Amino acid sequence: MQLTRPCTPHRSRSPTPCITILSLLARTRVLRRHLSSMSSQTKPNIVVVGGSYVGMRFVDAIAPEVHQTHNVVLVEKNSHFHHLFAFPRFAAITVPPNRALVPYTQAFHAAPPGSTSIVHGIASQILPDKVVLQSGTTIPYQFLVVATGTGIMPLSSSSKVDYVTLTKALQVRVKESDRVVVIGGGAYGVQLATDAKEFYPSKSVTLIHSRDQLMNRFHPELHNIVMKKLEDAGIEVILGQRVKMPKGGFPISGPSYDVELADGRLVPADVAISCVGAAPLSAPIESLSPALIDESKFVRVKPTLQVKDDRYPNVFAIGDVAATGATKNARSGAAQVQVAVANIKKMIEGGSATEEYVPTPHAIHMSTGLWSWILFRQSASPEGKPSVEYQDLTDIKGTAKGDESMFMGSLRHWALRAPGITDYDL
Numbered sequence: 001m002q003l004t005r006p007c008t009p010h011r012s013r014s015p016t017p018c019i020t021i022l023s024l025l026a027r028t029r030v031l032r033r034h035l036s037s038m039s040s041q042t043k044p045n046i047v048v049v050g051g052s053y054v055g056m057r058f059v060d061a062i063a064p065e066v067h068q069t070h071n072v073v074l075v076e077k078n079s080h081f082h083h084l085f086a087f088p089r090f091a092a093i094t095v096p097p098n099r100a101l102v103p104y105t106q107a108f109h110a111a112p113p114g115s116t117s118i119v120h121g122i123a124s125q126i127l128p129d130k131v132v133l134q135s136g137t138t139i140p141y142q143f144l145v146v147a148t149g150t151g152i153m154p155l156s157s158s159s160k161v162d163y164v165t166l167t168k169a170l171q172v173r174v175k176e177s178d179r180v181v182v183i184g185g186g187a188y189g190v191q192l193a194t195d196a197k198e199f200y201p202s203k204s205v206t207l208i209h210s211r212d213q214l215m216n217r218f219h220p221e222l223h224n225i226v227m228k229k230l231e232d233a234g235i236e237v238i239l240g241q242r243v244k245m246p247k248g249g250f251p252i253s254g255p256s257y258d259v260e261l262a263d264g265r266l267v268p269a270d271v272a273i274s275c276v277g278a279a280p281l282s283a284p285i286e287s288l289s290p291a292l293i294d295e296s297k298f299v300r301v302k303p304t305l306q307v308k309d310d311r312y313p314n315v316f317a318i319g320d321v322a323a324t325g326a327t328k329n330a331r332s333g334a335a336q337v338q339v340a341v342a343n344i345k346k347m348i349e350g351g352s353a354t355e356e357y358v359p360t361p362h363a364i365h366m367s368t369g370l371w372s373w374i375l376f377r378q379s380a381s382p383e384g385k386p387s388v389e390y391q392d393l394t395d396i397k398g399t400a401k402g403d404e405s406m407f408m409g410s411l412r413h414w415a416l417r418a419p420g421i422t423d424y425d426l
Contacts (some may be wrong), residue, residue: 059074063116146318147321190207221386222376289309294323305318306353318334361378362377363376
């Protein structure tokens, strides 16, 4: 009514002046939507394959810088963001596992409107100008950033329901078990074993590692520190022995069984949890150039983080999947994000990629129990001594900070990626 009233006294020969105005307004709105849609469609894509810590951080960093000229498209195989740091604890003790998976629906709420999009699917091939998904969908790109990380091959997707169901079943099995065997002496295995022993002190916990040194990617001093923690906790450690893995893995239901070692020894277990087997998820890039994959299946990159093939200066690899020489963790990935963003911006502006990533000495921040942490930093010099910081968080038990620590920082990721959402089953 308000739109028609000003037109009522008009004595024009045209019988429908108000309809004409309304039609023009409607057409203008349609035209604006069309132009906006066309603008988005005609912008070239920066495609990011992999929506874990590093891939997400890259989108956060690049979208505000290029949103006027480029679309940023994230290709992610899983339905939810996986807070992997929490996985060992959530497998070992009785806490709600739904906190570890965060919906992607508001993942980039802070980015300029319309600048980002997420495509859920598995990238099966990377070609010179597009990414091909298993579904057959193709996504063209002007720049590509591979941030697939490491995981279990072959590539597969998982839902939140699948993860929660499996993790709850594992939690029940651990709770009902007297003998818990953990296979793998990296950070994942050490954290799971120490959490399980502290939460269930009466249980027998055994940690088996194929090497003679725990945390073998680091300075031997970390092995000594971790061994002392394990011994003090009453955890049995078996080193230098591979486990004969049954086809399909160890069951989490049914009767007890033996874990067979390479030397023929049998370790009795009510539940055995494997913390090994993660490999670089580099398979999609083999279709671009098989030579880009090194003998350990990492993606070969230049210091600029462009892939090591001059034919593809617009293709980058960052994070755990890239052969950068850096520690495989989110901190190293964050530094690589800044280099990749700077180089892509320069190339968009007509320049060359000149920023280079220089790995820092290996470092790790890991838990060795529910309330104890180690911050271990290696020296820049091979002869130098590492620095070690011990952190005791028992004083925050029962507080909001204590809850956040118990959930391994997962609530922080909900606040970051799903602000305002408190239904953790979403």
